[in-house]
Amino acid sequence: MAKYALRRFITMVVMLVALSLIVFVILELPPGDFAERYVHDLRQSGAQVTYGQVEYYRHMLGLDRPWPERYLNWATNIVTRFDFGWSLTYRLPVTKVIGDRIWFTIILSVVTIGASYLIAIPLGIYSAIKQYSTGDYLLTILGYLGMATPAFLFALLLLYVSTMYFGTSVGGLYSLEFQNAPWSWNKFIDLMRHIWPAVIVLGTSGAASTLRTMRATMLDEKNQLYVTVARAKGVPENKLIQKYPVRAALNPIVSTIGWELATIVSGSPITATVLSLPDIGPIFLKSLTNQDIYLSGTILLIYSCLTIVGTFVSDILLAMLDPRIRYGGIE
Amino acid sequence: MNENDLIEIKNLRVSFPLDEGTVQALDGIDLSIPKGKVIGIVGESGCGKSITARSILQIIPPPGKIDQGEILLRTKLGSMNDDEHIIDLAKLKPDSDLLRQIRWGEISMVFQEPMTSFSAYHSLGDQIMEALLMHKDVSKEEARQAAIEMLDRVGIPNAAVRLNQFPHEFSGGMRQRAMIGMALICNPSMLIADEPTTSLDVTIQAQMLDLMKDLRRDFGSSIMFITHNLGVIAQIADEVSIMYLGKIVEQGTTMDIFHDQKHPYTSSLVEAIPKISDARKKRLTTIRGSVPSPFERPSGCPFHNRCPKMMPGVCDVKVPTPIDFGNGHKAACLLYE
Ligand SMILES: Nc1ncnc2c1ncn2[C@@H]1O[C@H](COP(=O)(O)OP(=O)(O)O)[C@@H](O)[C@H]1O
């Protein structure tokens, strides 16, 4: 198991390096660079600038160096000094710009995924065990609705309902007192109190599909011979369900954690915009249009990291669940 | 209920209400299983052998249900004063404590498919010890020791190491050995073996039969041995019941069944056993036609449309009742009425 985890960990690191390179190259692809963009904007606002100054800015910002050199610089600084470079638009270090927001995005994603599993898995089990009961039908309808409703529509609905009927806005994130306070336990708790609309909006479709998957695999597993054998052995029904079919049915769920995380993270910009949350999404969009490559590169890198780390976590969990993977029976 | 009987099944009827119609899987089964004897149950696929076995443990797959009948068991479990008494298993609730105690404590079962009988996610030891810990008052360490001894007993080499391994590390034959070990670990009064060798290679089948014969001698449990292969039965059973379409059409001692069959169906089964002496002379005889669809039960005697001795106007009209030929030898055939 330790060996397997180590092997997977090394793969993950290699993937991260490859990924950072790809991210950098992709951002280099579009014609033009920040210097051109900046000078263009200056002229638009009526300033007198010559195109010769483009070269000047380019040199000043180091944009005239060949890209492999710039990539290496960037990557080295990340690893050695946790320095992700300079945001050209904000004229601040990238870490400062992203700051709190990245933590918010990560917390939001993790809480959302945790909550959706916590709710969907037991409901899926219930639905399968009580197949064709009223509860099962109800959950099936809810499941389909949840999967079919786009997150932003959900967000708009939620906003509408809460403002119209409860007179409060579900937008915004912290109580006033915590708005600019540094991170603390109390601020975290306050965040949790305000985060739920976003969690519902972001988590519903994932939860719905988890519920459906769990139900389907449970239905498959609960009639397997090994479950009947356990029953014939006199294992009490509750214990039997938990120990045998649930264990097997968790497999497909666990193996998609990474993917699920990616869906939630990439879904968050739109939801965050609608709910006016301090998510990282809006900054990301802006940095892309401005060709602010270190900022957009960093954000892209973080998004991809979440997916890769998510996949790593799901692989490890899967190995813990399934001895055939743990002992290399299936490669 | 006879003094020597461990189990007596009376007029057991089991049906599956399906969307396409109702399948009468068991159509009035009467069967006794004496203490310490091996009873063979033989019949073509689909005739209700497995459902008979599963009814005893109340593990019929849904939507199947027992409509009628009694399954009487002589046991000390659930009795006030530790004396033997008789329980009707068909009347016990599936989730009742008493039924759970009887499952594996009194009656255990080996299934046809060793590849899917164990959970892939738990070690063999975990699953075997679970049975013991569930029924006997033993510590984990004692259970472990017992499991090792049992694996050893059923012919799994290096048992102490193998115990920690997972099902995918065992061959089909080894898994079935482990399954037999698990079935015997609580020392039950009856073992049901539902075609335990059918899915295994022929050589492994022979080894498995030898093992069963050994265990039979050592453990003294009654065995209900189910197979569609009459040849296997000759080697192991004391008494045989022949099933056809959810009914027992003939029962008697192994001697009776092989040398003095009364029912034409039994005769065709016996003739269908390949014999070395006539291997070159003639082709294997097979039984005419095939088992009818479960939704279209023939009228009268269920075997009449395949029977070489069918009497028109009688067999397709009248339902035969079992006739006693003495010494427990019975057959349900209109030829003798
Ligand atoms: N899960 C099931 N669903 C519907 N019908 C079933 C099911 N299992 C068994 N049956 C019916 O019961 C009959 C007897 O089955 P079974 O006891 O498994 O036969 P076998 O003698 O091969 O063990 C079959 O012909 C089938 O029609």
Ligand SMILES: [Mg+2]
């Ligand atoms: Mg069967």
